[in-house]
Amino acid sequence: MTPGTLGGTFLSVSEQELLGALRRGDEQAFITLVETHGASMLGLARVYVRDRAVAEEVVQEAWLGVLRGIQRFEGRSSLRTWLLRIVANLARTRAVREARSIPFSALAGAELEGEGPSVPPERFRGPQDRWAGHWATPPEPWNRPEHELLSAETRAQIVVAIDALPERQRRVITLRDVEGCSAAEVCNVLELSETNQRVLLHRARTKVRQALDDYLTTSEHQQSP
Amino acid sequence: MSVPELTCKELVEVVTDYLEARMPAEQRLLFEEHLAFCDWCQSYLQQMRATIHLTGTLREDDLTPEARDGLLEVFRDWRHR
Numbered sequence: 001m002t003p004g005t006l007g008g009t010f011l012s013v014s015e016q017e018l019l020g021a022l023r024r025g026d027e028q029a030f031i032t033l034v035e036t037h038g039a040s041m042l043g044l045a046r047v048y049v050r051d052r053a054v055a056e057e058v059v060q061e062a063w064l065g066v067l068r069g070i071q072r073f074e075g076r077s078s079l080r081t082w083l084l085r086i087v088a089n090l091a092r093t094r095a096v097r098e099a100r101s102i103p104f105s106a107l108a109g110a111e112l113e114g115e116g117p118s119v120p121p122e123r124f125r126g127p128q129d130r131w132a133g134h135w136a137t138p139p140e141p142w143n144r145p146e147h148e149l150l151s152a153e154t155r156a157q158i159v160v161a162i163d164a165l166p167e168r169q170r171r172v173i174t175l176r177d178v179e180g181c182s183a184a185e186v187c188n189v190l191e192l193s194e195t196n197q198r199v200l201l202h203r204a205r206t207k208v209r210q211a212l213d214d215y216l217t218t219s220e221h222q223q224s225p
Numbered sequence: 226m227s228v229p230e231l232t233c234k235e236l237v238e239v240v241t242d243y244l245e246a247r248m249p250a251e252q253r254l255l256f257e258e259h260l261a262f263c264d265w266c267q268s269y270l271q272q273m274r275a276t277i278h279l280t281g282t283l284r285e286d287d288l289t290p291e292a293r294d295g296l297l298e299v300f301r302d303w304r305h306r
């Protein structure tokens with residue numbers, strides 16, 4: 001059964017049962033929900049407020065909002081989207097309050113326009129060349145064993161690269177690629193159009209790939225004497 | 226060999242459209258045609274996929290036990306409201 005066809009709800013039968021149990025005050029239903037969605041909610045909160053303790057407060061506040069609003073929740077979005085939207089609203093407010101000194105609006109505007117190409121143009125052949133626009137300095141394959149790619153150092157490079165991204169790119173890549181949200185969920189939670197979501201994701205992934213490439217190709221050079 | 230219609234420089238700009246399956250059929254054909262002949266762009270796409278995969282390993286574990294206990298308290302207070 002497609003979501004949305006049964007009584008105008010996006011909820012699966014098990015979600016409806018879980019919500020019913022929660023409305024009756026069933027603690028196990030609450031624990032199940034926390035176990036299913038708690039990590040994503042915390043991940044989303046940290047996209048706005050970086051401090052873990054503050055993010056945990058936001059999540060707690062969100063659950064209180066969930067419990068207070070549960071009688072009114074009609075299932076017009078999926079349960080997960082509803083939970084994430086509550087977190088996003090609270091975390092956004094909190095972030096604005098905590099970071100008054102950062103000119104927030106000044107940062108936000110430039111992110112969709114005015115960025116350079118994904119790869120520096122000098123890495124491609126110039127317009128005079130028969131192969132204009134094709135690689136002049138092609139990417140070197142990483143050729144690293146899986147365990148090396150998954151090492152703490154390599155993953156630390158990704159963390160640094162994500163932290164250095166402009167806010168909206170950081171939010172999108174964190175939700176999509178770290179938390180595993182769908183494009184539709186991210187559009188809904190962050191209030192982005194589908195196209196803007198994709199543009200921000202593209203820029204974010206491109207920069208993270210570049211950071212990994214810089215790291216993996218230089219440290220390879222260091223290894224050979 | 227003839228020069229492909231889609232250049233490498235153009236390909237790297239639309240790689241996310243491709244991965245997100247948000248590409249018109251004709252462009253997708255050009256994209257895949259290019260890839261079939263270009264090892265370099267295959268490397269690039271492969272690195273993009275590896276990047277996404279590695280980023281996915283950063284997901285943090287669950288709430289701390291203290292945070293979980295805090296939530297249970299919130300729940301019990303709410304139930305006895």
